[in-house]
Amino acid sequence: MYAMKSITDLQIIDSVLKGNTNDYAMLITRYKHKGFTLLNRLLRNREDAEEVLQDAFLKAFNALPYFRKDSKFSTWFYRIVYNAGISFIAKNKKMITWDNESIENVEIADFESLPGFSKPETGNVALYKVLDMLPVRNSVILILFYVDGLSVPEIAGVTGLTEQNVKVILHRSRHILKKMIMGNKLLKEVFYE
């Protein structure tokens, strides 16, 4: 019996397309947490993120016969997830600021009194809290790069932004994160000590 990690995405897809639809569960297990993390940054709501992720997995399952195997499944899948999230925002008229939100607004915040940091947190929890203080676009692109493991050109393909834009957003996001962490005593303790 093969270990799950040794089976590639393409092998699983081939198997599903041959009629072994149960093998799709392996792709769900592989991508559910990463897809959820992306949608949770985009929608800022766990229930909505899970609902949209379910729809995205269903869409991907139905569209699997049309998947072109010359690209990575992960990039194709994250594009579906990302677009499902954007459609959800548009459909539900969610007030999630995107283009109008400036990272400069974050820079003038008083980092010493950041909300939600009254008790010590693990690095993971604290970092997600900090990420949620960034504008949606910045946190989404950081997740695509660091958690989902996409390259700059792949992120550009998923989001429809130019590669140059993606690089600028990544650079500015790292810069502001560094300032936030260095400017908050508790965060500095969590990350630097």
Next chain:
Amino acid sequence: MNEKFEFLLNKLADEGLISAEKSELQTFLLDDSNRAARDAFLKVHESLRNLQPEETSFDFEKTLLSRIGIRKKPSASAGKIVMMIIALFLFGIFAVTFYFTENSGMSSPNFSIPFINNINFEELFAGISYPKFLFESSYSLLFGGGLTVILLIATVFIFQGHREFRSRIKS
């Protein structure tokens, strides 16, 4: 932090550093005055790289798989039911036509089907009145032919409807 130094560190993190920039970055890194800035940047970069994905709820996968299952099951069972109805309908028409043809005294082929012969049609259709003239002349052929055409058209519509239903679910 020196803007150029931060720009190069970012390019390093993006895996987009070209060879000329590598040597420039090397010079910055050898300068002790840049150490604090470098450490702060790398700490953020490493923290982000070690960030673990958030977890979905416990029953997420189960719910999703059942949604995929629910989507697939109705089409399969609906197909079976449609096939069973068609088969029963065909058999019923065949049995009725066979009975009336036998009773009308029409010539029948020289073979027998034991299963059909064993059915007591007299008993089965006892008490049912029907227009006998239909089966006493060439009307019986007309009746059978018309019925077959109606049946074939109905079958085409049933299959067409089933196919549309399936494609609607898929889309």
